[in-house]
Structure formats: C-alpha cells, structure tokens
C-alpha cells in the first residue's frame with residue numbers, strides 16, 4: 538500500500554487533503570502542484586518537509602481509505618447487458634506475479650469509460666489484457682455477452698475492437714495514407730470508404746495524406762494512430778494514455794477528438810494520466826490501485842468524491 542497515490546503529474550498524492558486542512562497546508566498543496574505561492578506565506582523550503590510522524594499518520598490514513606474502498610466489490614449484471622465486461626480479471630507478465638488482482642470493468646454501448654490511478658496501478662495492463670495481449674489467469678472477458686478470453690489481438694480486431702498503444706503507435710517512415718492502409722489490412726476493399734470516414738473526423742489526415750508520419754507532431758501522430766485503429770470500423774476503441782507527452786493544447790485536442798469519435802458511434806475505454814480532464818469528458822470512470830478497483834462512478838461523481846480527490850487528484854480535483 539505504500540505506493541498508493543504516488544502518481545505522476547495530475548495524480549498528485551494527498552495534496553487535496555492538505556489543502557482541506559488549512560491555509561498553510563493549502564499553500565503546501567499548491568506548492569506541491571507546481572503552482573505559484575502567494576506573498577506573505579512561509580517559504581517553500583519551510584513548508585514542504587513534514588515530520589516523520591505526520592508523514593506516517595497521513596500514510597496510515599491513506600491506507601485506511603483505500604482499504605475501505607477496496608472492500609466494496611463492483612457489482613455487475615449479465616454479460617449480455619454490456620458491450621464489454623471484464624470481470625474479476627487476474628493477469629500478469631511474470632509467472633506467479635499478478636498485476637491485475639481481480640479488477641472489474643464494464644462498457645455499455647455509446648460510453649466513454651476512463652481508467653485512472655497511480656503509476657503502476659495496472660491501467661495499461663488492464664487495457665492490454667482486454668485486447669488479448671496478456672493472458673488472463675482468472676476471471677472473465679466478454680464482448681456483447683460472448684467470451685473473448687484467450688483470443689489473440691487480431692481476432693479481436695475482426696470482432697470490432699480497436700487498440701491504440703501508448704507509444705510507437707505509428708510507422709514514422711510511412712505516409713499518413715500508408716499508415717491508414719496498414720489499419721485496413723484485414724479489409725483492403727473498404728479502404729476508400731473508411732479513409733473518407735476517418736478524414737472527416739480528422740481533416741488533417743486527409744489534407745496531409747502524403748506526409749510522412751515521422752514529420753508530424755506528437756498530437757498529430759496520435760490522430761494518425763487513432764485514425765488507423767478506426768480504419769477497421771471498430772465498435773470499441775481502447776486508448777492507452779493518448780495524451781501522454783503532449784502539450785496541454787494538444788492534450789485538449791485529443792480529448793475533443795475522442796469525444797468526436799465517440800459521437801460518431803464508437804464506444805471508448807481510455808487509460809489516462811490527465812485524470813481530471815479525462816473525468817470531465819468521460820461518462821464513467823474507474824480508479825485502479827494495485828490492480829484492483831478502488832473507486833468507480835460517473836466522471837462527475839469521481840471528481841467530487843472527497844476520497845478520490847484526497848488520494849488521487851489532489852488540488853487538481855477542485856479546479857473548474
């Protein structure tokens with residue numbers, strides 16, 4: 538449990554709790570989040586160090602909150618009720634070491650579902666397991682009520698599941714058009730129709746179809762990667778940290794594009810490190826911690842949940 542809440546960037550541990558605790562602590566939280574410290578308060582060097590006792594008490598409090606959250610199991614209905622049902626999944630990379638420890642996730646037609654949580658919580662592992670890249674050790678995985686557990690990734694693509702990995706998700710030496718052709722490799726005859734659809738969603742891809750993907754910015758490459766996954770006309774799109782490494786402006790563009798893709802009829806499961814913004818645009822979210830479900834609810838519920846704010850969002854949960 539000692540790692541809980543030690544997230545990157547947006548997943549600041551505990552800053553929110555400190556902000557609640559009073560003016561001085563609030564400044565401490567702001568300083569931790571990289572914000573400006575107001576005039577007339579103690580210098581940062583005096584504020585940041587906590588006594589060992591305070592740190593232990595705070596850590597015990599966090600662990601208590603997390604334990605309570607994890608006691609509540611996630612109730613689900615029949616597999617047929619969902620587009621995707623991942624139920625009590627246990628999975629991992631190394632024999633004998635589980636990264637997912639029984640986590641559950643559902644996706645209903647038309648939804649955008651977010652997976653957030655601290656570094657190493659198993660978010661990417663969950664999405665890779667759903668896409669058949671990591672074997673399931675225990676638990677069930679269904680698509681429209683039919684088991685897809687154990688199916689390889691290419692079978693999932695044929696069944697309408699698209700996946701955009703976090704990194705190395707375009708072929709830089711190929712043009713945009715060639716990248717999209719790779720996406721349609723299972724249905725080459727549908728290329729023109731699908732390219733038209735994708736270029737309507739991402740006009741840049743049509744306009745610059747002959748440009749090498751390697752010449753594009755990080756945000757533009759994400760468009761190519763998403764566009765490529767859309768070439769197979771998926772009903773479910775799995776996105777692994779699509780805004781990672783992007784400037785705030787490009788992050789926002791990616792979020793807007795995800796909404797557009799969703800409005801075009803594609804249901805989305807996305808892992809995100811920009812937890813606050815992702816919860817604002819998603820329908821529902823799951824907070825994973827140590828490969829287990831910690832909190833779940835609508836994006837608004839999670840953004841306003843004091844425990845989620847304290848454990849995972851910090852002061853960032855309170856901004857508009």
Ligand SMILES: Nc1ncnc2c1ncn2[C@@H]1O[C@H](COP(=O)(O)OP(=O)(O)OP(=O)(O)O)[C@@H](O)[C@H]1O
Nearest residue numbers: 630631636654655656657658659660661662663810
């Ligand atoms: N290929 C791999 N082989 C062995 N262990 C791995 C592999 N990939 C990830 N892990 C381990 O699995 C755990 C969960 O990693 P995962 O990438 O799913 O976390 P995450 O929640 O997505 O975190 P992050 O936000 O840091 O990407 C980590 O302890 C990580 O070291």
